[in-house]
Amino acid sequence: MASSTAQSFVVLVILFAAASFSSVNAQLSVNFYSSSCPNLLPIVRNAMRQAVNRERRLGASVLRLFFHDCFVQGCDASVLLDDTATFTGEKTARPNQNSLRGFEVIDTIKTRVEAACNGTVSCADILALAAREGVILLGGPSWSVPLGRRDSRTASLSQANSDIPSPFSNLASLISSFSSKGLSARDMTALSGGHAIGFARCTTFRGRIYNDTNIDPRFANARRTNCPATGGDNNLAALDPTPNFFDNAYYQNLVAQRGLLHSDQELFNGGSQDSLVRTYSSNYRAFAADFAAAMVRMGNIGPLTGTNGEIRRNCRAVN
Numbered sequence: 237m238a239s240s241t242a243q244s245f246v247v248l249v250i251l252f253a254a255a256s257f258s259s260v261n262a263q264l265s266v267n268f269y270s271s272s273c274p275n276l277l278p279i280v281r282n283a284m285r286q287a288v289n290r291e292r293r294l295g296a297s298v299l300r301l302f303f304h305d306c307f308v309q310g311c312d313a314s315v316l317l318d319d320t321a322t323f324t325g326e327k328t329a330r331p332n333q334n335s336l337r338g339f340e341v342i343d344t345i346k347t348r349v350e351a352a353c354n355g356t357v358s359c360a361d362i363l364a365l366a367a368r369e370g371v372i373l374l375g376g377p378s379w380s381v382p383l384g385r386r387d388s389r390t391a392s393l394s395q396a397n398s399d400i401p402s403p404f405s406n407l408a409s410l411i412s413s414f415s416s417k418g419l420s421a422r423d424m425t426a427l428s429g430g431h432a433i434g435f436a437r438c439t440t441f442r443g444r445i446y447n448d449t450n451i452d453p454r455f456a457n458a459r460r461t462n463c464p465a466t467g468g469d470n471n472l473a474a475l476d477p478t479p480n481f482f483d484n485a486y487y488q489n490l491v492a493q494r495g496l497l498h499s500d501q502e503l504f505n506g507g508s509q510d511s512l513v514r515t516y517s518s519n520y521r522a523f524a525a526d527f528a529a530a531m532v533r534m535g536n537i538g539p540l541t542g543t544n545g546e547i548r549r550n551c552r553a554v555n
């Protein structure tokens with residue numbers, strides 16, 4: 237009797253552990269579409285290759301779309317929804333408006349995926365795969381993308397405004413912003429390496445190049461030529477010296493006090509992330525491995541699975 241009670245207890249503990257393990261892993265799996273949409277990967281890869289061949293920056297823009305999706309309601313494609321007369325999406329949020337780009341690339345992929353596997357693959361999963369392909373095409377690491385996310389029927393303008401970190405943030409607020417999504421300070425520093433590629437508008441780095449003191453003065457002067465103290469808000473500068481190539485020059489730049497955004501330089505400013513930034517600056521492989529692992533963790537933020545949400549027919553609108 238005593239031993240059968242003990243046995244049932246052990247079984248219960250195992251069942252409970254298995255249940256909590258699967259909820260932590262959010263039921264995503266790498267092979268989710270292997271029988272329902274076997275050509276998904278080549279479709280996404282070819283479309284991304286065409287896009288990046290047309291304009292290298294699109295690899296960066298799609299990566300950023302994925303980040304801005306995952307930080308608002310989880311990775312549920314909420315960022316892709318258009319505003320309508322009766323629906324408010326996230327596109328007019330402060331971090332997104334006049335800034336997010338690459339939506340047309342996702343539309344093209346979705347159209348092709350629908351033609352091959354009608355009503356099967358979510359926009360959220362397409363975005364997760366497209367972001368990885370963009371990174372690979374610009375010379376960065378690869379990783380296996382867990383799949384099975386579903387698309388939201390809602391969006392949150394207010395969460396987009398509050399939860400996407402600002403380029404004026406200090407280190408403590410960057411760490412707490414990522415921590416509130418279940419990501420560590422190390423994940424935050426590795427994921428900031430997304431700024432190895434792409435561009436930023438003058439309005440996001442003006443304060444840094446005119447007011448910050450932890451900046452290489454020659455770098456500040458060079459950036460000021462295309463980002464005046466007033467006006468020119470949309471003039472672009474590269475986030476690192478090699479914006480079309482996913483390398484570790486971003487971290488080398490931080491060590492040289494040439495971070496473009498105030499928030500970038502916060503990662504190397506006498507604080508807790510300095511030693512990790514130094515490691516990444518001298519060891520591309522360490523950065524690439526941490527970035528890939530952190531992308532999987534970011535992709536696991538709050539997905540809709542099972543019967544929650546829907547598979548959108550058009551990524552811009554709920555069904």
Ligand code: HEM
Nearest residue numbers: 296297300303335401402403427430434435436437440499
């Ligand atoms: C750590 C906090 C972060 C802050 C404060 C931040 C802020 C910014 C800002 C202000 C821009 C320029 C936007 C514009 O001027 O229109 C930018 C661009 C970009 N961000 Fe971040 N970001 C952060 C993290 C990330 C992460 C985690 C990723 C991806 C893993 C990422 C990927 C990118 C990319 C690829 C671009 C260039 C996009 C393009 O050229 O179209 N960022 N970010």
